[in-house]
Amino acid sequence: MIIDVLTLFPEMFTGFMSTSILKRAIDRGLVTINTHNFRECAHDRHHTVDDYTFGGGSGMILKPEPIFEAVEAIKANLEKTDVPVILLSPQGRLFSQAVAGELARYERFILICGRYEGVDERVREHLATDEISIGDYVLSGGELPSMVVIESVVRLLPGVLGSEESALDDSHVAGLLEYPQYTRPAVYREWDVPEVLLSGNHAEIAKWRREQAIERTRQQRPDLYDNVSPGLEAGRKLEKTRKNKI
Ligand code: 9D3
Numbered sequence: 001m002i003i004d005v006l007t008l009f010p011e012m013f014t015g016f017m018s019t020s021i022l023k024r025a026i027d028r029g030l031v032t033i034n035t036h037n038f039r040e041c042a043h044d045r046h047h048t049v050d051d052y053t054f055g056g057g058s059g060m061i062l063k064p065e066p067i068f069e070a071v072e073a074i075k076a077n078l079e080k081t082d083v084p085v086i087l088l089s090p091q092g093r094l095f096s097q098a099v100a101g102e103l104a105r106y107e108r109f110i111l112i113c114g115r116y117e118g119v120d121e122r123v124r125e126h127l128a129t130d131e132i133s134i135g136d137y138v139l140s141g142g143e144l145p146s147m148v149v150i151e152s153v154v155r156l157l158p159g160v161l162g163s164e165e166s167a168l169d170d171s172h173v174a175g176l177l178e179y180p181q182y183t184r185p186a187v188y189r190e191w192d193v194p195e196v197l198l199s200g201n202h203a204e205i206a207k208w209r210r211e212q213a214i215e216r217t218r219q220q221r222p223d224l225y226d227n228v229s230p231g232l233e234a235g236r237k238l239e240k241t242r243k244n245k246i
Pocket of ligand 1: 088089090113114115116117118132133134135136137138139140141142145
């Protein structure tokens with residue numbers, strides 16, 4: 001996979017790309033991340049990338065020309081020019097694991113990081129093919145959202161995670177929050193690890209973890225719970241009929 005990132009702050013990506021899972025994926029050639037400072041595409045003496053909004057209002061927005069030219073410069077070197085161009089903006093569709101899954105199927109895409117009060121509307125209308133927000137809180141630009149998108153997408157690429165890590169994405173736990181986990185010591189400051197986890201009874205442990213995951217999801221994330229609870233109920237009925245048949 002190749003990801004091109006248009007940003008006024010490419011240095012924000014250096015620590016991110018030289019760390020952990022992403023670094024390993026890059027070193028193994030599973031993903032290439034090219035950052036492009038579109039300030040270099042501004043042709044005036046001061047390399048101006050922002051300007052006042054027509055009609056008035058506070059703050060500056062990004063001019064269209066440097067962004068269009070940066071995307072066109074990338075596309076000029078490609079055989080296929082229908083590469084997805086994704087604008088990170090507070091107005092975008094909400095990012096999720098499902099959206100990460102969609103992006104993971106592309107062999108290449110371009111991310112545009114906005115700054116200031118936003119981008120000229122023509123970028124959205126005539127250049128971007130998709131627009132993504134990572135949530136309803138105010139950030140200063142699209143750089144951190146881009147990194148969120150990249151990290152979640154790259155984790156899904158074949159060969160990026162080891163078998164140990166990917167096992168955590170087990171399908172039966174999908175849609176539920178994680179159950180509580182403990183490691184040594186078994187007693188810390190007089191707070192002990194639940195007995196069942198030390199019992200060695202794997203069936204009991206699996207049952208306890210499932211109950212904990214369900215209860216935690218119900219309490220902390222009723223929105224998630226409402227999506228999985230019909231499935232949980234159906235699974236419970238199936239389990240009952242199976243037992244009755246034996
Ligand atoms: C406080 C300024 N806002 C009202 C006028 C608008 C605004 C413009 C630009 C708010 C944030 C930003 C910069 N944010 C992003 O570019 C951004 C973002 C975000 O702020 N939250 C969640 N996802 C994203 S994706 C890009």
